[in-house]
Amino acid sequence: MLPTSCLCTQLRRASRGVTRRYDDALAAVGLGAAQFSLLRHVQRLTQPSISVLADAMGLDRSTLGRNLRVLAEQGLVQLGEGRDLRAREVRLTEAGLQRIGQALPLWEQVQRELNARLGAERRAELMSLLEELA
Numbered sequence: 001m002l003p004t005s006c007l008c009t010q011l012r013r014a015s016r017g018v019t020r021r022y023d024d025a026l027a028a029v030g031l032g033a034a035q036f037s038l039l040r041h042v043q044r045l046t047q048p049s050i051s052v053l054a055d056a057m058g059l060d061r062s063t064l065g066r067n068l069r070v071l072a073e074q075g076l077v078q079l080g081e082g083r084d085l086r087a088r089e090v091r092l093t094e095a096g097l098q099r100i101g102q103a104l105p106l107w108e109q110v111q112r113e114l115n116a117r118l119g120a121e122r123r124a125e126l127m128s129l130l131e132e133l134a
Contacts, residue, residue, distance in 0.1 A: 011133075018114065025110045029102040030074075036103050038067055042077060042090050043100060049087040050079075058134070071096070 004010060022033035031039075041057055042048065048056070054064045068090060071077045076096035080089050092100075115123055 021110050021114070022107065025106040026103050028106060029099060031099065031103050034067065035071060036100075036107060038064075038071065039076060039092065039096055039100050039103075042092050043097070047089045047091050049089055051087065053090055 001013070019033050022036070026032060026036050038053075038057070041053060045053060045056060050061055050064060050068070054061045057064065059067075068077060068079060072079055074095075075093055076099055078091045078093055080091060118126065
């Protein structure tokens with residue numbers, strides 16, 4: 001890999017490396033890191049509208065819509081009418097809840113490994129810096 005002083009390049013490299021670790025672990029249950037994150041956001045927000053979900057995840061609606069369609073085709077989420085006709089809600093299915101249950105221990109293992117690699121102080125500093133940049 002070429003050395004670089006470009007912050008964007010270094011962040012993208014780090015992101016790809018970390019994502020690859022989660023993708024490799026979650027592949028055992030047929031999910032990628034982005035899909036797992038999406039399912040967990042739906043779970044935590046309890047039937048969010050697509051707009052609320054997009055905002056919470058920092059995604060535009062069209063990108064989120066494509067990702068949701070994949071999960072809907074797998075039977076992990078359902079898209080339904082919201083409180084008004086302009087807002088569609090996202091609901092986890094029973095299969096989606098089960099998949100989260102299968103994936104969570106795998107995700108937690110990667111979390112433990114990465115946290116141990118960084119140590120508590122460096123992890124806290126990284127999280128603070130990333131939040132500031134986001």
